[in-house]
Amino acid sequence: MMQRLFTRAVLPALALSALALAVPVGTTAQTIPVPLADSAEDRQVSVVITPGVRSMRQVPTARLRELRRQMHDGIALPPAALRELADLGDGLAAQRYARVLIGQDGARPSDIAYYAAIAVGTGRIWTLPDMIAAMRQLDPASEPEARVRKYISVLYGQAWGGNTMALDAVAEFNGEGRLFGALSDKTRTRMIEQAGQNADGRLELRMALALLEKGVSGGMTPDETAEARRLLEQAARADSLAARATAENLLTLMEQRYGME
Known part of the structure; x- marks a missing residue:
């Protein structure tokens, strides 16, 4: 229950960070803030x-x-x-x-x-x-x-x-x-x-969010979709509860939008 409440609070901030950027981002997501x-x-x-x-x-x-x-x-x-x-x-x-x-x-x-x-x-x-x-x-x-x-x-x-x-x-x-x-x-x-x-999940989340932001604005290639999933799966193994919970929620959203390969 605590984890679900936590992720409901964190995930909207991450989604807004990824989707509401006014500047282009590269695959390293240097400009995307992650609240971790x-x-x-x-x-x-x-x-x-x-x-x-x-x-x-x-x-x-x-x-x-x-x-x-x-x-x-x-x-x-x-x-x-x-x-x-x-x-x-x-x-x-x-x-x-x-x-x-x-x-x-x-x-x-x-x-x-x-x-x-x-x-x-x-x-x-x-x-x-x-x-x-x-x-x-x-x-x-x-x-x-x-x-x-x-x-x-x-x-x-x-x-x-x-x-x-x-x-x-x-x-x-x-x-x-x-x-x-x-x-x-x-x-x-x-x-x-x-x-x-x-094992803090921070970099993987930034890089995955950059790919997901690209997916929203212009679409991801199959390779990019697979890479975003790999990054989130690595973040989901982090020591940080915040990183794990966020990654797991984003993986769920990816599954709903792109399906599982």
């Missing part, structure tokens, strides 16, 4: 993508070694010094420099995103929200390719390590006209596999 939250713990999962500077032996000059020593002693360094150390791959310096930029009027979002990415790549996951926020301001047509590769490396690495915020960002920035470009089949498959390991 991930946990703070899952957003803080961190892996080291690039170790960066771990010892003074990796710092090439005596001047830079002295600056790094001062930084680790708690001495505030000027922004230019932080940037020099960050350019060596020092994650702490990159994190501090990104925060300096965030506090500056007129700082370039590209610089914030890039130096935040260096920090996140060394495992400083607390900088991930700043990285993603800055990436949302970037122009896909003009962002340097080398920086985009850095964002991809860092976000994919953290996402495949189980960080749900990073996985959401991988979905958000993949797609035609988006920062990472068209979503490849390989990446799409890996996203779904990781979503299954995370």
Whole structure:
């Protein structure tokens, strides 16, 4: 009884999200909100993508070694010094420099995103929200390719390590006209596999809802119908009661509209 009452409350919100969008959505459903939250713990999962500077032996000059020593002693360094150390791959310096930029009027979002990415790549996951926020301001047509590769490396690495915020960002920035470009089949498959390991059902529901929204507005192909069903079946095995209940209701609606294969 509690589950039926819950799904009656949640399903209309999901249906409205899917059907009332005014903008096109791709197969990753980046713009469809799903009223299911991930946990703070899952957003803080961190892996080291690039170790960066771990010892003074990796710092090439005596001047830079002295600056790094001062930084680790708690001495505030000027922004230019932080940037020099960050350019060596020092994650702490990159994190501090990104925060300096965030506090500056007129700082370039590209610089914030890039130096935040260096920090996140060394495992400083607390900088991930700043990285993603800055990436949302970037122009896909003009962002340097080398920086985009850095964002991809860092976000994919953290996402495949189980960080749900990073996985959401991988979905958000993949797609035609988006920062990472068209979503490849390989990446799409890996996203779904990781979503299954995370077992929260959130990504599968977004992707399925995008397909269902397409079905309402213009019709789904048989392959898309089968894919939406597979995504919902995976979401129906999630640890989250909300995800399971929502997926089961959408599967029922699909059966009523499209029948079972």
